[in-house]
Amino acid sequence: MLELKVNGASRQVDADGDTPLLWVLRDHLDMPGTKYGCGMALCGACTVHVDGQPVRSCVMPVAAVAGKSVTTIEGLDGKVGRAVRQAWEAVDVPQCGYCQPGQMMSATALLTRNPKPSEAEVTEAMNGNICRCGTYDRIRRAIGDASRILGG
């Protein structure tokens, strides 16, 4: 048994320690918001926060996050998280939507660290998140709006 803290709640998980956090969230904990896209840290669809840092959960063995605090899209909240969600909704960012939980987790991590990112900083922070539908223009717009909501 592994003990995890997910979105503020303690969860017991019966999984091999080498199981990627992604599959523990999706299959063991029944939280489908975190997405599988590549399994190789190439697309960002599986991005969650571990102790506030953005992490690709598809390559993160669950044993490595035992005792740490995991936040997923289902638990995205707080001042920055709410601003991101509000901006994403106002701009109608998603198309298929599959990449968007990962995009929002990456954006929230960026804005938490740097509430007023430059265009280059946005590019750097978001370039690891693929959107196959090509919503990048709206992602940039929404990050700008969220930054303004935060008074950045």
Place this chain on the structure above:
Amino acid sequence: MERREFLRLSLTAAGGLGIAFHLPLARQPAAAAAAPFAPNAWLRIDPDNRITFVCPSNEMGQDVHTALATLVAEELEVPVASLVIEQAPAAAVYTNAMLGGQLTGGSTSVRDAWLKLRQAGAATRGLLLEAAGRTWKLDSKLLAASGGHVTGPGGKRLSYGALAATAASLPAPDLDKVALKSPSDFTQIGSPTQKRLDTPAKLRGDRLFGIDATQPGMVYAALAQSPVIGGTVQAVDDRKARAIPGVRAVVNIGDGVAVVADHFWTAKKARDALQVKWLVGAAGAVSNDSVARALELGTGKAAAIARESGDVASGLNQASRKLEARYELPMLAHVALEPMNCLALVANGTCDIWTSTQYPEGARAAAAARGGVKPESVRIHPQFIGGGFGRRLETDAIGQAAAIAKAVPGVPVKLIWTREDDTTHDYYRPASLHTLEGGLDKYGNLVALHHRMVSPSVTARAFPAFVKDGLDPFMTEGAANLTYAIPHFRTSTVIQDTGVRVGYWRSVSHALNAFAFESFMDELASAAGKDPVAFRLALLGSQPRQRAVLDKVAAMAGWGGPAGRDRALGVASMECYGTHVATVAEVRRQGDKLRCERIWVAVDPGIAVRPDQVQAQIVSGVITGLTGALKNRITIRDGQVQETNFHQFEPLRLAQAPRIDVAIVASGAGPGGMGEVGTPLVAPALANAVARLTGKRVRSLPFSAAGVNFG
């Protein structure tokens, strides 16, 4: 084609009104006609005034749920946001009349629904007025219906829901006699501010996609497939796999060996531990070289003519100047971000399928065939699609899931392909080879143009009945509908198998033919010493809509302004799915690389039902065009696809995404297709810009393979 539908009214279980279309039997596709008629409603009004719209098309990001709901809501006079949207199951009533089947593709959803759903909304509103008139013993002409209520003199007011049961008892109106609103009265169609209805759920991370589907007692499957597509299992050693705790079964389904386990990670680990010998046959000899040789062979075959005017041979002979060129396009994978997956349950002669599909009717057939049940005993529960692009018109993974589920009856099994499975077992966009000859008169006018395309036919595999006299109608798009008036013109195709499994890829042959035609137009303009925009406009005298978008995009991009040494613009223009579109790309030199800095698109979709989402679709299409043009291609060696994951076949990332400006020039004609229109002109516009900037004409994609690298 007979387009008439009959309306059927029914009292729902909840005591409300159900509105359904009923297709005359002759109109039903053969497979669907076999199924018993089910009273599938398009619209349900419950007594509590809850109004449900059952959407026949599948949502894959193209906004089809909100767009189609808007058509109903406009005529029903309710805010679209008040509708509950439900995804239609597989049933003949949901047939897309433009495609003759229940599938979402070809940018047809709005075009097919445009009249039908507005009529349904208007007819329903008429019934509710009539019901109120009977209830109050008043002429319904004195009453008004809007915002979900019917109102009458003296403050009379009843909700649609309260009138639903009475309405259900009325005779069904004749759809052709239902009066529709005039476009100038539209308040929702064309609204620039209405949001997508599916956004909030997507932002919460709700359970929406096929890969998220779940059922009590569900287990997972990972599948070992032949590295050569089409190969079959010869022998399996599954000892190591079975020894892994959590593995429940190993199932040989012929085209693969599945491991069924309590969790996906266990299934995948055990799948990787299988040792399988495959029988691959002739497919094991396919390579990019063999594909190129096959296409070359095709150039010597008789071609089927898709459109002809004048006499192209003599037109070319009499030309003062002749030009010839060959263009080649590579194979591409779809790489939707949600990998292929399907949840299947086979029990007591029935099969339930939860999956992301663009083709519920095909899904039912595939599940029946491989799940060992009758088609009418299959229930399809379509889920949101995490990117379709044509890949989810294919039902391979659905059939596989049904075959696995059949081996573990009563247990729901979710098959998930890994990204590697998905990239290496796609139905690839076909490679194509185009030869063009053009003739200019002494004034530099284009007087003769001859195009031949050699390519495998997707339709010949997927819908063979549509191929007639050697012509696949999906191969000639972007060629047979060329907008230029050329005295001597011929476009023809040769269907040439290459041994590769091919599929429809966003914008299908528009992307192939546009690259050839629109690149060649610039080569001709340059030979004639003319400006590429002026050269095109001169051939568009009878095409006001095409002229308008080309003029518009040229103005947006500042065409003809100062260029500079490190910057050039390229243009391209076409009609695509009934929509007119023109694109300008700006390419800049950046060290030893190039950069696509900006793209401008002017588009005339006739009527933009959802303008903000027209913009989104164009942008999305442009990014897809860049993904398909800059550096990606599929490589086959010994029958095996070499690209496995995003490091080798990489969708465009944010850093490379140009600024994209879209102008909608709505001419007011009936709506054209939207979901694919942004894609095909990107590659030729870029190639034309590159040629003007560097002098190098790229005639074969991707650009990187021609030594032109974009940063």
